[in-house]
Amino acid sequence: MTIYALSSGPGISGVAVVRISGPDSSKVLKSLTKHELPSPRVATLRKINNINTSELIDEGLILWFPGPQSYTGEDMVEIHIHGGKAVVEALLNTLSNVKSCRLADPGEFTKLAFQNGKISLLKAESIGDLISAETEIQRLQAVKMMKGKSSEKFNELREKLLKILSFVEAKIDFPDEDLPEENLKKIKEGSSNVLNEIKKILNDQKVGEIIREGFKIAIVGPTNAGKSSLLNNLSNREVAIVSEIAGTTRDVVEIHLNIDGYPVIISDTAGIRDSKDEIEKKGIKLSLKKAENADLKLVVVDAKSIDLSGFWNDLLKKDAILVINKSDLLQEKLDPETSKFNHVLISLKDNLNIDKLISKIKNHLENKFISEEDILITRERHRQHLQQCVEHLKNFLDKNDKKDFDKGAEDLRLATRQLGMIVGKVDVEEILGSIFNDFCIGK
Numbered sequence: 001m002t003i004y005a006l007s008s009g010p011g012i013s014g015v016a017v018v019r020i021s022g023p024d025s026s027k028v029l030k031s032l033t034k035h036e037l038p039s040p041r042v043a044t045l046r047k048i049n050n051i052n053t054s055e056l057i058d059e060g061l062i063l064w065f066p067g068p069q070s071y072t073g074e075d076m077v078e079i080h081i082h083g084g085k086a087v088v089e090a091l092l093n094t095l096s097n098v099k100s101c102r103l104a105d106p107g108e109f110t111k112l113a114f115q116n117g118k119i120s121l122l123k124a125e126s127i128g129d130l131i132s133a134e135t136e137i138q139r140l141q142a143v144k145m146m147k148g149k150s151s152e153k154f155n156e157l158r159e160k161l162l163k164i165l166s167f168v169e170a171k172i173d174f175p176d177e178d179l180p181e182e183n184l185k186k187i188k189e190g191s192s193n194v195l196n197e198i199k200k201i202l203n204d205q206k207v208g209e210i211i212r213e214g215f216k217i218a219i220v221g222p223t224n225a226g227k228s229s230l231l232n233n234l235s236n237r238e239v240a241i242v243s244e245i246a247g248t249t250r251d252v253v254e255i256h257l258n259i260d261g262y263p264v265i266i267s268d269t270a271g272i273r274d275s276k277d278e279i280e281k282k283g284i285k286l287s288l289k290k291a292e293n294a295d296l297k298l299v300v301v302d303a304k305s306i307d308l309s310g311f312w313n314d315l316l317k318k319d320a321i322l323v324i325n326k327s328d329l330l331q332e333k334l335d336p337e338t339s340k341f342n343h344v345l346i347s348l349k350d351n352l353n354i355d356k357l358i359s360k361i362k363n364h365l366e367n368k369f370i371s372e373e374d375i376l377i378t379r380e381r382h383r384q385h386l387q388q389c390v391e392h393l394k395n396f397l398d399k400n401d402k403k404d405f406d407k408g409a410e411d412l413r414l415a416t417r418q419l420g421m422i423v424g425k426v427d428v429e430e431i432l433g434s435i436f437n438d439f440c441i442g443k
Contacts, residue, residue: 005104013083025075073116121424136261158419195393208378214265218294225300226325231268303330389418
């Protein structure tokens with residue numbers, strides 16, 4: 001089947017790009033242009049016509065990529081036309097009337113590139129991340145992944161396990177012969193080294209996933225402390241409803257911000273207090289969950305009534321900034337117990353010291369993202385496969401100590417398979433859908 005889609009963004013633009021890929025690409029191109037194929041990979045000006053009526057749709061550039069020297073590995077066409085809505089719709093409509101053509105699924109062009117061996121699974125994911133990148137740090141991470149360092153590392157670890165597996169299977173195939181002591185040593189040392197390398201990779205504070213998904217900041221605190229006002233101030237717009245009535249915010253309000261190139265998701269949560277209102281109680285429960293899962297907590301309190309005992313004291317011990325609002329009403333210095341926390345005095349009413357708070361947030365972000373090691377994990381999928389690989393290797397080493405090679409070999413095969421699933425070296429059909437569904441149509 002031949003697929004087609006608009007690959008440039010929707011909406012009015014100077015130029016729109018429509019892609020066609022599949023066995024009938026050349027036939028479709030000839031029908032559209034009423035002309036022979038242009039030279040491969042040479043931009044050629046052509047009139048583009050309705051296939052059924054020969055009515056002129058537009059005049060634009062045609063690029064012909066015969067397979068396998070194309071993005072998808074199949075015969076492929078790119079048609080560059082004017083980006084008016086009616087022009088694009090006319091071209092897509094005439095393509096829909098071709099029996100051998102259908103509209104591409106999200107990410108299907110990149111999925112074909114992977115299936116045809118043009119790119120690895122990690123590179124396919126990095127292409128999706130590059131398209132979705134909203135900040136400079138996200139773009140840089142996606143570009144690094146595209147260079148293939150992660151693929152090289154995981155393939156290297158997989159090759160090491162395959163080598164060890166060959167020694168183990170040799171012992172199984174020839175049980176009456178003693179395996180050389182040197183090979184027994186290689187089996188244990190080699191598998192232990194791979195296990196330690198993977199553990200080191202996993203101990204990365206999840207920086208890659210945080211960069212890709214966004215640094216989670218939760219604004220928490222008692223009612224009427226100024227949490228919603230702070231969210232509005234940081235986002236420079238009215239995102240949350242502000243009211244003097246306690247308990248106004250009942251659900252979690254989230255915004256995505258770019259703070260000096262760092263992707264941030266800030267959540268305004270319901271004020272935490274004892275409440276009999278069932279809806280408010282659910283909102284408070286969500287607040288506590290957000291605080292628990294946040295990378296940074298902004299604990300907002302009213303300068304007139306600071307109470308940091310019990311729950312609040314525990315909340316401020318790690319990855320938290322105490323934000324003391326309404327500092328213009330503060331009559332005396334903070335007591336030592338309050339001052340010991342990482343804090344900042346602000347006044348949202350007078351827009352006082354907001355820059356100091358933002359500076360503290362930036363410092364926290366910079367400290368979190370500074371890493372001397374290369375980031376190899378950018379998705380939860382990678383982490384899960386590596387964690388399962390660790391478990392299988394632990395099982396293998398336990399059985400290897402007992403000289404139970406038959407059962408140990410299966411653990412080693414499973415460990416190797418988990419590494420293979422990260423880079424796409426084994427049958428990974430069950431995970432392809434979840435990966436490529438996140439792509440836009442036309443990529």
